[in-house]
Amino acid sequence: MKLTPHTISINGYKNIQESCPLNTFRVYDPGQIPPILPSELVNKSIKVIVAASGDIHNAVYMVNCLRVDQKDFAIDQQPLIIAYSDRNLTAGIIQHGDWSGRTIYPPPSFFNAITSSGIMQYYPYVGIPNKSQGAFDELTPDSHREAFWSGVRMIK
16 A cells, blocks of 8 residues: 555535535545546446544544456556644545455446446445435445545644
8 A cells, every 4th residue: 555645625625525525425426526636537437435533622534436448357446644733734535445345346248338338426325325415424335434534644
């Protein structure tokens, strides 16, 4: 696992803060996320889960992209972790995460069907939470919380 530093402005942080209140999560289509992620990552994503924990003085946000990897016929989680502490802002994208459930391998028919139909962003995916928003503790599947805590450990 590797954390690649990522620059984010205070305005970008405020936009994410407004999109997801602390201690909650929200599920978005990639086009709904404020422009804080590299466009290459957004363009490969089918959904984005934003989760937040902390308080107004110390907070961590995760922007977890469910990224299609057509080469490996897989869907990976690739999160951006943002840590805010007393006006200090640090961010990084986790590359090659190793938590349980980070990568799933749908059958090849999944990729054939959605690629040819043009419905990639609307196809149901098992890694998307059952609810479109809720309390942080309700975030499922567990792999999203594991991604969050992996990011917290890496960014400290």
